[in-house]
Amino acid sequence: MLRLMADGEPVRLSLTMTTMKGLARLAFIAQQFGYEYENLQQGGQGVSVLSLVPDPGPQARALARENRERYPHAAEGGPLPPLAPDAIKLLKARMLLDLQRQYSDRARLALIVATLTVASLSLGMEFGKGAASVLTIAGVCWVSTAALVSVMFVISRRSVAKGTARLRAAGFTPVTDHNGRPRYVPPGGRLPGHGNPFAG
Structure with a gap:
């Protein structure tokens, strides 16, 4: 460097x-x-x-x-x-x-939803046998991962608030x-x- x-x-x-x-x-x-x-x-x-x-x-x-x-x-x-x-x-x-803040919340959400959908369908097709089984596995994977992503969004918002407070206290200007x-x-x-x- x-x-x-x-x-x-x-x-x-x-x-x-x-x-x-x-x-x-x-x-x-x-x-x-x-x-x-x-x-x-x-x-x-x-x-x-x-x-x-x-x-x-x-x-x-x-x-x-x-x-x-x-x-x-x-x-x-x-x-x-x-x-x-x-x-x-x-x-x-x-x-x-x-x-x-590299991406807006809307852009991040769209990317996450698309990624989750593709990954869940891939797992369903890998382990499922028949359309019903594939959709069931994919659905369970999608819902489980979506719940984890929701928790991550909450943690991210708290991190933003903490960082913002630290910078403002140090005299940084938005x-x-x-x-x-x-x-x-x-x-x-x-x-x-x-x-x-x-x-x-």
């Missing part, structure tokens, strides 16, 4: 087998070297796409110069700046909200991007990147 950041261009990392905490730590380290978190999206096959952009603010520039001097071998696997748990928690909250998606910007209202990346 630090080697990619060396040319001062926006960076997109496609990562698999990682945790939200790990992603937040990456974004925090990027901040220590003049970049800032822009967005996190879920790609196909469990890939998380983390977007980082240069931070043009004078404080970010000064911090980056200081850390490049103090940690000259960071990009080669050398020592890194110490982690700040509170800052990482805020980054994690922003990332979770961005992931959960904005709406050009896709109509709610986002949060750091105290002071500064948006990530050069200018307003949420402009149409």
